[in-house]
Amino acid sequence: MTVAALDTELEQVRQILLGDEYRDLLRFRSALEDDQQFVRRVAAVIAESLQARAAIDDSVAAVLMPTIERAISESIEQDPRKLAVSLYPVMGPAIRKSISETLQQMLDSVNQLLEASLSLRTLRWRLDAWRTGRSYAEIVLHNTLEYRVEQVFLIHRETSLLLQHQVAAGVEVRDGDMVSGMLSAIQDFIEDSFSTHEGDNLDTLRLGDLTVVLQRGPYALLAAVVRGRVPEQLRHQQTVILEKIHRFKHNQLRDFRGDTDEFAELGEDLRHLLTLKRKSDRKSGTGKIPWLAVVAVITLLAAVGYWQYTNYQVRQTDRQLLAALEREPGLVLLHANASRDELQVSLLADPLARAPADVVGAQGGERVVRFELQGFVSTEPEIVRQRAYRMFVPDERVSIEISNGTLRLDGRATSDWLAVVSRRWPDLAGVDALDTDALEVYNPRLEQLEQLTAEVEALHFSFATGAADIDPDGREVSTLVTAIRRLNDLHYQEFQRPVQLDLVGYTDGTGPRAINSRIGLTRAEALRKVLLAHGVGNVVLRVYNSFEYEEDGSSERKARVVVRFD
Amino acid sequence: MSAKPGLWCDSINGNDMLQKKICLLGAFSVGKTSLIRRFVNSMFDARYFTTVGVKVDKKVVTVSSEEVMLLIWDISGEDEFQRMSASYLRGAAGYVVVVDGTRPKSYNTALAVQQRAVNVLGDVPAVTAVNKVDLVDSWVFTREQEDNLKQKGSVLYTSAKTGENVEQLFEVLARAIL
Numbered sequence: 001m002t003v004a005a006l007d008t009e010l011e012q013v014r015q016i017l018l019g020d021e022y023r024d025l026l027r028f029r030s031a032l033e034d035d036q037q038f039v040r041r042v043a044a045v046i047a048e049s050l051q052a053r054a055a056i057d058d059s060v061a062a063v064l065m066p067t068i069e070r071a072i073s074e075s076i077e078q079d080p081r082k083l084a085v086s087l088y089p090v091m092g093p094a095i096r097k098s099i100s101e102t103l104q105q106m107l108d109s110v111n112q113l114l115e116a117s118l119s120l121r122t123l124r125w126r127l128d129a130w131r132t133g134r135s136y137a138e139i140v141l142h143n144t145l146e147y148r149v150e151q152v153f154l155i156h157r158e159t160s161l162l163l164q165h166q167v168a169a170g171v172e173v174r175d176g177d178m179v180s181g182m183l184s185a186i187q188d189f190i191e192d193s194f195s196t197h198e199g200d201n202l203d204t205l206r207l208g209d210l211t212v213v214l215q216r217g218p219y220a221l222l223a224a225v226v227r228g229r230v231p232e233q234l235r236h237q238q239t240v241i242l243e244k245i246h247r248f249k250h251n252q253l254r255d256f257r258g259d260t261d262e263f264a265e266l267g268e269d270l271r272h273l274l275t276l277k278r279k280s281d282r283k284s285g286t287g288k289i290p291w292l293a294v295v296a297v298i299t300l301l302a303a304v305g306y307w308q309y310t311n312y313q314v315r316q317t318d319r320q321l322l323a324a325l326e327r328e329p330g331l332v333l334l335h336a337n338a339s340r341d342e343l344q345v346s347l348l349a350d351p352l353a354r355a356p357a358d359v360v361g362a363q364g365g366e367r368v369v370r371f372e373l374q375g376f377v378s379t380e381p382e383i384v385r386q387r388a389y390r391m392f393v394p395d396e397r398v399s400i401e402i403s404n405g406t407l408r409l410d411g412r413a414t415s416d417w418l419a420v421v422s423r424r425w426p427d428l429a430g431v432d433a434l435d436t437d438a439l440e441v442y443n444p445r446l447e448q449l450e451q452l453t454a455e456v457e458a459l460h461f462s463f464a465t466g467a468a469d470i471d472p473d474g475r476e477v478s479t480l481v482t483a484i485r486r487l488n489d490l491h492y493q494e495f496q497r498p499v500q501l502d503l504v505g506y507t508d509g510t511g512p513r514a515i516n517s518r519i520g521l522t523r524a525e526a527l528r529k530v531l532l533a534h535g536v537g538n539v540v541l542r543v544y545n546s547f548e549y550e551e552d553g554s555s556e557r558k559a560r561v562v563v564r565f566d
Numbered sequence: 567m568s569a570k571p572g573l574w575c576d577s578i579n580g581n582d583m584l585q586k587k588i589c590l591l592g593a594f595s596v597g598k599t600s601l602i603r604r605f606v607n608s609m610f611d612a613r614y615f616t617t618v619g620v621k622v623d624k625k626v627v628t629v630s631s632e633e634v635m636l637l638i639w640d641i642s643g644e645d646e647f648q649r650m651s652a653s654y655l656r657g658a659a660g661y662v663v664v665v666d667g668t669r670p671k672s673y674n675t676a677l678a679v680q681q682r683a684v685n686v687l688g689d690v691p692a693v694t695a696v697n698k699v700d701l702v703d704s705w706v707f708t709r710e711q712e713d714n715l716k717q718k719g720s721v722l723y724t725s726a727k728t729g730e731n732v733e734q735l736f737e738v739l740a741r742a743i744l
Binding site: 156160189257258 | 584
C-alpha cells in the first residue's frame with residue numbers, strides 16, 4: 001500500500017468513527033489557523049471579556065495603562081490639538097477654578113500681611129473697647145484668635161449621610177447626622193435655585209465670624225467649620241485629605257449603603273484639620289525684645305520695691321512711736337496692732353501721765369495712731385513725785401524726790417506742812433518710807449513773833465525833863481497798839497496764852513536817884529494807861545523803872561515796851 | 567439647621583449603626599411634616615406651617631433586632647406651580663408618598679411625584695401613606711385609587727393627629743429597605 005492509499009483509508013475510518021464531530025474539529029482548526037476568522041471571533045467577545053475580568057481584579061487597567069499612556073503621548077506628539085479639543089470641556093473649568101483659587105489665596109495672604117503690619121490696629125482695639133464698654137483684654141482676645149477649625153464633617157455626597165465627624169475640644173455641637181443632612185439640603189437648595197452652570201458648587205457658607213468651607217471629591221464632601229478668618233491653607237489641606245480618602249476608600253465610597261464603620265479610621269486624618277491659631281503666633285521667634293513684657297516686669301518690680309520701702313518706713317516709724325510710748329512715765333504699752341493704714345495701741349495710762357497723743361506728737365508724721373486707754377496707778381518715781389506734789393503742795397523752798405520707794409524731802413519747810421506730810425505719806429501710792437533728814441524745819445509763827453517783838457520793842461516814847469505825858473491819839477500809840485494786838489494773837493496761837501509785856505520807863509542821869517526812879521515808873525505807868533485805854537488789856541502788862549542811865553545825863557528820857565518770853 | 571432641642575452631643579458621634587436616608591414626598595398640606603413630628607417627637611400640632619425646601623430629622627428604629635438610623639428628609643410639598651426638586655431625592659434608600667384622604671387632587675400629585683422618584687432613584691422601596699384617616703367623614707379616597715396604589719407597594723392609612731399607623735409606616739419602609 002502506498003502512503004496516499006493509507007491516508008485515504010485512515011480518512012475513511014475517521015469519518016466512520018467521528019462523523020459530524022470530525023467535521024466540526026476541522027472547522028475549528030481552520031477558524032484558529034485562519035487569522036481573519038480568529039479576529040472576527042475575538043471581536044465578538046472582547047468587550048465582554050474585559051468587563052468580566054475587570055469585575056474580578058484591576059489587572060486589565062494595569063495591563064492597559066502603559067499602552068494607553070504611550071498612545072496618549074503619541075497622539076499628543078502627532079497632533080496635540082486633537083486631545084486638547086477633547087479635554088477642553090473638562091480642563092477649562094478645572095484650570096479656571098485652580099487659577100481663581102490661587103488668586104484668592106494670594107489676596108488672602110496679602111490682606112493678612114497688610115493687617116498684621118498696621119500698628120494702628122491696637123489703637124482701634126482700644127477705641128473698640130471704649131466704645132463697646134467691654135474690657136480691652138476681651139477685645140484683644142477676640143481679635144488675636146485668628147481662626148479655629150471647630151468641626152469637620154465628612155459627608156457621603158450621594159446619600160448625604162455623615163461618614164465622620166470631628167469636633168475640637170470644648171466646642172458645643174448639634175447632632176452631626178442632622179447637620180450633615182441639612183448641609184447637603186442647603187447646597188441642593190442653593191444650587192437648584194441660583195446655579196447657572198452645571199458643576200458650579202456652593203463652597204462657602206458664612207454667618208458672622210463662622211464660615212463653613214466645603215470641598216468636594218467625586219464621592220465625598222469635606223465641610224470644615226471655621227471661627228474667625230479662614231486660613232489660606234485650609235482648602236489645600238481639605239483637598240489633600242479628600243484625595244487620600246478617595247484613594248484608599250474608593251470602593252467603599254462608591255458602594256456605600258449606610259454602614260459608616262468602614263470610615264472610622266479616617267477620624268485621625270480629619271482631626272489634623274482641627275487647628276487653632278492665635279495672631280501672636282506670627283510674631284513669635286522673630287528675636288525681638290518683648291518691650292512690653294520688660295516694661296511690665298520693671299514696673300511690677302518697682303511697685304513691689306516701693307511698697308516694701310514704704311512698709312519698712314512705716315515699720316520704723318511704728319517702732320519709734322512705740323519706744324517713745326514705752327519710755328514715757330505713767331504709760332504702759334499693752335499691745336500694738338500695725339496695719340498699712342494705721343497703728344492701734346492699747347495702753348495703761350496714769351491720770352498724771354502725759355496724753356499719749358502729745359507723747360507721739362510730730363514724731364508720727366502722717367501715720368494715723370489710734371489709742372485705747374485704761375486707767376491705772378503708776379508707781380514710777382516721776383509719777384509718784386508728781387502725785388506727791390499734787391497731794392502736799394509744798395512751797396518753792398521744798399523739793400521732793402522719790403528714790404527706791406522713799407519720799408525724800410529737801411529744803412526748808414514749815415513744821416505744819418511737815419506734820420501734814422508725816423501724817424499722810426502712807427496714803428501715797430508707790431511710797432513706803434519718808435526721809436526728812438535733809439529738810440530744815442521751821443516755825444513761821446515764831447519768826448513772826450520775833451519780828452513783831454523787835455517792832456514793838458523798837459518803839460520809844462520820848463519825854464521832856466521831869467514830864468510823863470503821852471499823847472493817847474498819837475500816831476506812835478496806834479502803831480504800837482496794832483503791833484501788840486498782832487503779837488498777842490500770834491502768841492495766843494502759838495502758846496495758847498496771852499503775851500506778857502513789860503513796860504519800862506527811862507530817865508536821864510541828872511537829879512537824885514529816888515526822884516529818877518519815881519519819874520521812870522510814872523512814865524511806864526503813863527504808857528500802860530494809854531495802852532489800856534486802847535483796849536489791849538488782855539495782855540499781861542507789868543510796869544518797871546529802868547535804872548539804866550548815864551550819870552552825865554546823856555541818857556534818853558523815854559518809855560517803851562519789852563516783850564517777855566518765858 | 568435643625569431647630570430640634572435636646573440633641574446636643576458632647577463630642578464626635580460614635581454611632582456604628584446602619585444609616586439610611588429616606589424621603590417624604592407628596593402634595594402640599596397632606597401632612598408630611600406632621601407625620602414626621604408624630605414619629606420623631608410623638609407630637610401633633612394642628613397649625614399648618616409650610617415647609618420651605620427641606621428639613622432633615624432623624625430617628626433610630628429597630629427592625630428584626632437590628633438598629634437603623636433613619637435620616638428623614640421632609641421635602642416641601644408640590645403643586646401645579648411648584649415642582650419638587652429632584653436633587654433632594656438623590657441617595658435615598660426608600661421613600662414615603664403621602665396622600666391626603668380628604669383631597670382627591672393630592673392623589674394625582676402623588677402619582678406624578680412617585681413617577682419622578684422612580685426616574686431618579688430607580689427601583690427602591692416605597693410606601694404610600696393615605697393620611698388624615700381621623701377625618702373619615704370627609705373621606706374621598708376610592709377603592710379604585712387604593713388598588714391602583716397597591717400595585718406600587720404597601721399602602722397604610724395613617725393619622726398624624728391620633729398617631730394611628732405612623733410607627734408602622736416607617737417600620738414597613740425600614741423593613742423593605744433592609
